[in-house]
Amino acid sequence: MNRAAFTLSAILVALLLSYGLHEALNVAPTEATMGNVQRIFYYHVPSYAAAFTMFAVNLLASIFYLARRRTASAAAADAVAVSAAELGVLFCSVGLMTGMLWAKPVWGIWWTWDARLTSTFVLWLIYVSYLMLRRLSEGGQAPTLAAALAIFGFVDVPIVYMSIRWWRTQHPQPVIFGEQNSGLDRSMLPALLINLAAFICYGALLFWVRYKLERARQELRDTQAVHSLELARAEAR
Template structure:
């Protein structure tokens, strides 16, 4: 008899992600009503906003775990920061890609230097810099450097947002239809959005768990390699 497959918590999160994502897709295309003014393209919003939320969450996690790393000096916080920065950049790229697709038919431009857009772009640039710093620092210093940068970049976010807002005070506030608060969301739309937010958050947690375990394996291999390289010391 075959042994029962054992599910780890990660697998469960994976399945939960799959189910909520499928439900989300169903709701987006079958359930949510088409927005009156913007038409079908508005449905991209259900992926656009959750991506933005996930990337902000990810960058927040980078800052917190960077701080904890400098404080506690435990390798695990460094791994979390790294994984979260990578995933954050992916979701931030998604925001920057889905945004123009939505903006073009609705605002008639691909891009506008609206504070939210500008801040997202700057965030993206900062965390791409973070990843570059990671890949090109001397290995013994990587974790400390990126932790310091992660904290400083996060401190900067409110300032970037404020300055870009003041910078464009003359600019008319773009009408972001369908965003909560600004233009009233139909209850079906709100439900779809909530399911999508949940799906993306679960997806983030799933990716994090996978990425962290990958980093752990890397560390283990590194350790084994070092043990091979110094057999004399080992036998002592």
């Protein structure tokens, strides 16, 4: 992606995010029970959608890395994996924070250890651990161990989604692919869909920037390693 294409993409994403904000605050109707605080929903759900998308990308890249870790394409797959994991943690953090802001006026508490919240917090911890492993064990077996952890961690994603079906929680039934009477009112659907698209596009744009930075870091690391090796050989002569 050249600079002009990136600039155009950034402008389009900014416009889409702005339009989503307008839909959420000014167009979508006020929910009868919760009032205006329910409008957090239009950012809460898209945040998790973007997070789960990034975790899925991380999973696929990790599987590819393990399958091809002795080939030239392994470095690119590793860059995809770590970039997606960082953004997944970012969007998951936004989801947790918006959930707490929503919970306080509706439930009267910031946090409760119900199945949905607990499984989501565990998911966040797994991917934070993934990033810590990458930072504390640079090089060597760290990418391989991190890839294995990513595959294990993604198992929690369907658990997060299905938790409100499997256990009694304070969360309502899913508004997407939920029960017959648990769906979102049609008048609220446009704001949700627009913000879902906006967050996914925003995540894709951030991912591209982070991926390019990671590839540049890898190239710099490899160049420094070659330079150090050549210097050591020169000193040994």
